Amino acid sequence: MNVRTSFYLAIGLSALAMAAPASASDLVLYDALDFAGPVAKAFQAKTGLTVDVVEPGSTGETLGKIAAEGSNPQFDIVWVDGSAVMERMAADHVLQAIPAAAYDKVAFTDLGKSLIPQSHAFLPTGTSTTAIEVNTKKVPAGKMPKSWADLQSFAGGVAAKDPNLSGPAYQWLAGFFQTNGLDAGKALLAKTLTNKSLSGLSSGGKVNKAVLTGDASVGINQDSAIFSKIAAGEPVVAVYPSEGSVSLPQGLGISAKTQHMDAARKFIDFVTSAEGQAAMQNGDDTDFFYIPIIKGINAKPGRETNITYTHLDDAVASAHETEWKQWYKASFVQ
Numbered sequence: 001m002n003v004r005t006s007f008y009l010a011i012g013l014s015a016l017a018m019a020a021p022a023s024a025s026d027l028v029l030y031d032a033l034d035f036a037g038p039v040a041k042a043f044q045a046k047t048g049l050t051v052d053v054v055e056p057g058s059t060g061e062t063l064g065k066i067a068a069e070g071s072n073p074q075f076d077i078v079w080v081d082g083s084a085v086m087e088r089m090a091a092d093h094v095l096q097a098i099p100a101a102a103y104d105k106v107a108f109t110d111l112g113k114s115l116i117p118q119s120h121a122f123l124p125t126g127t128s129t130t131a132i133e134v135n136t137k138k139v140p141a142g143k144m145p146k147s148w149a150d151l152q153s154f155a156g157g158v159a160a161k162d163p164n165l166s167g168p169a170y171q172w173l174a175g176f177f178q179t180n181g182l183d184a185g186k187a188l189l190a191k192t193l194t195n196k197s198l199s200g201l202s203s204g205g206k207v208n209k210a211v212l213t214g215d216a217s218v219g220i221n222q223d224s225a226i227f228s229k230i231a232a233g234e235p236v237v238a239v240y241p242s243e244g245s246v247s248l249p250q251g252l253g254i255s256a257k258t259q260h261m262d263a264a265r266k267f268i269d270f271v272t273s274a275e276g277q278a279a280m281q282n283g284d285d286t287d288f289f290y291i292p293i294i295k296g297i298n299a300k301p302g303r304e305t306n307i308t309y310t311h312l313d314d315a316v317a318s319a320h321e322t323e324w325k326q327w328y329k330a331s332f333v334q
Contacts, residue, residue: 025052027263030066031079032059032167033250034287035280042279043270049263058203059085059167066094076258077267079250081128081222081287082167083117084174084317086251090121091318095253098123102265106272112293115249117314122251125271126280126290129245129307130172131238133159133219133226135211145218147242148176148188155194159207159216162200162333164325168222168248173324174317175246179310186327193332200333204286211236222248224289227303231284244310250290 026049029040040051056065059080066073066089073094080086089095097120106123108116115124132145145151151158161169177185193199198216201207204225210216212234223245226238252271254264270276277297281288289303299305 025050027077027260027267028052028054028075029077029079029267030054030056030062030075032057032062033079033081034283034285036079038282039271039276039279042275043267046270046275047266049266051267058165060162060165063089063167073255073257076255076260077264078253078255079125080167081248081250082171083115083122083124083247083249083251083312083314084171084321085167086122086253087117087119087314088318088321089253090119093256095121096256096258097121098252098254098268099265102268105269107295109293109295111247111291111309114309114311115247115293121314122249122253123268123272124249124251124293126277127247127249127293128168128222128224128290129240129248129309130168130175130220131223131226131240131245133207133211133221134237134239135214135217136235136237138211138214138217145239145241148180148192151192151218151220152188154217155192157195157198157215157217158192159198159201159210159219159221160193160332161204161207161220162202163328164333165202166204168204169220170321170325171246171248171312171317172220173328174320175310175312177324178246178313178316179243186331190331196332196334200329208234208236222286223304225286227289227300228284228286231289231300231302238304240304240307244308246312247309249293250287 040053056062163170163173204222207219207221211219223238229236291305
């Protein structure tokens with residue numbers, strides 16, 4: 001998400017309200033997801049509780065704001081892509097465990113159940129994954145990549161996001177190492193990401209743009225970003241690598257120091273309700289094309305859901321987050 005907004009939603013007002021101090025709201029939400037604002041607005045209309053929605057920018061920028069606040073966190077709930085970063089915040093005691101009762105209230109699908117962390121670091125609200133984005137007007141059908149290894153043949157023309165800025169990109173990088181092995185994975189990326197002007201992009205939107213303009217032949221991108229372009233009629237497809245795709249849950253986490261636990265529980269209940277899930281699909285940008293993980297909720301039309309997943313070892317991924325992000329930046333970012 002590129003949008004940088006911080007706005008206050010107040011009960012009794014028909015639209016966005018004037019800026020107000022965070023302490024004036026019932027809940028402060030930090031996020032990097034397109035649908036967070038619409039969901040907060042629907043929550044307010046349903047419950048009368050006010051939400052201060054703070055969107056510092058990308059997932060990386062959101063995590064940076066949380067880190068900068070240190071022992072004086074200003075948020076009650078955080079909502080971002082990626083299980084590894086949530087596990088790391090829980091391990092650092094930035095987040096508290098989600099109450100078991102919150103999970104018990106949700107009718108998760110089998111996929112949803114598989115995304116619940118043993119640590120209870122976060123509650124999954126949906127998921128997506130990373131795929132290979134291909135412009136069908138640039139790449140003939142007979143030359144479509146089928147695996148991550150196939151991207152070597154597109155070296156110099158592969159667009160990718162910087163994991164230091166993108167939560168989905170770090171989840172992909174950690175999964176890539178899990179699948180290929182660390183040393184072999186690094187060697188494969190060195191042969192693939194040979195153009196730094198394309199391999200350190202800040203958002204999925206910029207990967208989309210690079211692929212659509214032809215600056216890149218293919219892209220490594222969150223699949224929901226690809227499906228938002230397919231829905232808009234753009235000539236791209238999402239190719240799922242034969243190695244399997246690492247799931248990318250969107251997770252709600254609760255601050256270890258929140259003073260608004262009751263409001264936080266009510267927000268979680270709303271997000272996982274049919275009304276909350278409807279609000280999560282009420283838009284056309286990337287995150288609205290998530291894969292539902294709650295029974296009775298369908299994905300937006302045209303969104304692929306039959307995907308072969310591999311699940312990330314979050315403990316390993318969170319333990320190496322700083323090291324692997326720094327390696328990527330030194331290797332592939334201008």
